[in-house]
Amino acid sequence: MTTTEARTPRTTPPAGTTDRTTTADRVRRRISARVRILLWLLFVMAVAFASVAMTTRSFLLRDVDHRINGLLAQETGEFANFEERGFDPETGRSFTDPDRLLRVFLERQYADPDEELIGLVARGSGGPAKLTQPRELPVALPLYEDDDARRRIFESPDASGVLHRPEGEIRWAKVAVARHGGAPEAAFVVAFHPEREVARVDEVFRVLLAISGVALLLTTGIGWAVAGRILQPVRLVRTAAAQLTEQDLTRRIAVRGHDDIAALAETFNAMLDRLERAFAVQRQFVDDAGHELRTPITIVRGHLELMGDDPAEREETVRLVTDELDRMSRIVEDLLLLAKAERPDFVRPEPVQLAELTADVYVKARTLGERDWRLTETADREAELDPQRITQAMVQLAQNAVQHTTPGQTIRIGSRAEGSRIELYVADSGPGVRPQDRELVFERFRRGTSRRGARGSGAGLGLSIVKAIAEGHGGRVRLHDTEGGGATFVLTLEEAPH
Incomplete structure (x- = not known):
């Protein structure tokens, strides 16, 4: 017994289904120009606002540093000046006791809310004794209550510095008091707590960020509306392009504005x-x-x-x-x-003597029929053109003239030049072309009614070829009546200036 394995038939998608699905998925994944413009606008605005806020904060912090440094320098300068020139009000003489000097000076000072003025006097191994103004400070841990911080400042060899603590940093400056006789060493310390100043700067920074956020929201709404208005013609272009078919090319877009x-x-x-x-x-x-x-x-x-x-x-x-x-x-x-006339190599220009080219065309045209052929004039100059294509066009015009004339009638061939303009013409003495047919005869498969006859058995492509050759040289072909009757076809070419 033979067992046949059941197989699930594979369904082949219709031709083009995969391409359409891929295109649809790509369209769904594509971000619209409106969204991209808005995202870039928001990105640029966010960077600009953040830069402004950060720069403003940096300037404000720098101003705080300058103000604190100026205050510290002012207080230490005042103390140094008092130490040098001050007198003890009890004795009327210069201070000899550092303790007395510090007390008198501190009694005469008024400190800012975040500032401490402290006098430190060495008292042996227990750390420096403190002399302070009795006041409350809006800080977590004042310097006058922090023995370790006072000792570190007192023992520091620097005249100023920053003391970092968990409770907040302290910006300080000190002036060492000179030793007199056996008096102990002392120092005047100015301490500033910058927490509230920095907090005010941070508050300004947060306000700027909040304003920037509101501005971004407003920018989002305005940008969305403006981008939609600006890109509306683009959407119309896309919609119109999507609805175009070979059977319906009549849709147009309303143009508004001048941008x-x-x-x-x-x-x-x-x-x-x-x-x-x-x-x-x-x-x-x-x-x-x-x-x-x-x-x-x-x-x-x-x-x-x-x-x-x-x-x-x-x-x-x-x-x-x-x-x-x-x-x-x-x-x-x-x-x-x-x-082939649509290709760029349809015409291959080269230097050509117009007189020789016109004579060659005349010789070749004479074999087309028994007519009164005349070479009326030739342009004695050199021109850049394709001799084979020009000869083809002129012979075609001569053949057209033969088809619409009878034996013995005159056909004139010639060329002339004036400035950069070159004209080559074929004039016949046939029935001519009706005015309403003068543009029609250059269309493909079309012939003028007044020149149609038994001899005109062509398909109506000859004059279309002449027109294509003229336009390939950057010129045109004209048709006008011949003096005395008939039609004159003129190839007008504009030669590029050297």
Whole structure:
């Protein structure tokens, strides 16, 4: 018995499903320009506000340091001056006792709320005795109650410093009292507790941060609204682009204002205009090409289906079929040439003598038909152009003139130059072109009604090729009436200045 293993069929997603899913996921993960602008704005504003707050705090702390240093210097300076020039009010003489000096000086001073004025006198190994003003201080642990801190300051060889304590730091300065005879060593100490000053600075810093936070919130709201208003045309561009199809290119964006966004909307609308014209031309081109190619195909098929066994009939059928196939081949070659006209290497300019080029065109055109060919004038100068393409365009104009004239009628060929402008022309004496057809004849698969006849059996691509060659040289092709009757086609080229 044979056992067949059951397999779960794998379902292959439809073509393009994976790409659409990936694109949809990418769109969902994409952050909108509005959000990105707002995030960058908030980032910049937050950095700016933080920098302002930190800089302000730094300036305020520096001012506190300067004020404290100035106060310490002022108090120590006053004591040094009193020690040098002061007199004991009881004796009227200079102080000889450091203890008496400190007491008298302290009795005459008034300390700031965060300041302590202390006199220290050495009393043996028990640490210096203190002389203080009887007052309460708004600090966690005053210096006059901290024996260890007083001893460290008294024993320090420095005249000023900072004492770091768990209860808060102390900025201090001291003046050592000179020893007189057997008197003990003493010192005058000024201590400042900067906690409240620093707290005020921190309070200002917190207020600045709070103001910055409110400003950021306001900036968020205003930035969101402004960014939405500014980017509204961009959203309209995106929406319009998403809704565009080959069948509907009529959507346009309303332009408001005169800024870069309005310019973007105008540029997008202009692009849509070009796309709409291009698609319209493409559709018309495909329709006309299909019509022009359908006719020879129908003729070929019809003759092949009706072809009998008679050798003469078969020979005639082969001749007709070959002629139609040749015509189809010419149409395809012309279409390929017009498609190549969009490429940058369609025209390859080189230095050319206009007189020699015009004479060559005249010689080649004379073989197109029995006409009264005339070389009327030539431009005796050198120009930068593609001789093969110009020859192709001029021969095509000459062929067009032959198709619309009869044997013996005059066809004139010539060239002239004036400044940077170069003109090459072919003028015939045929029936001419009606004014309403003068632009029409340069379109693909179109022919002027007044010049259409039995001899005009082309597909209507010749003048389109002439126009493409002229535009490839940065010029244009013009059509006007010939004096005395007929049509004159002029290739006008502007030569770049050297």
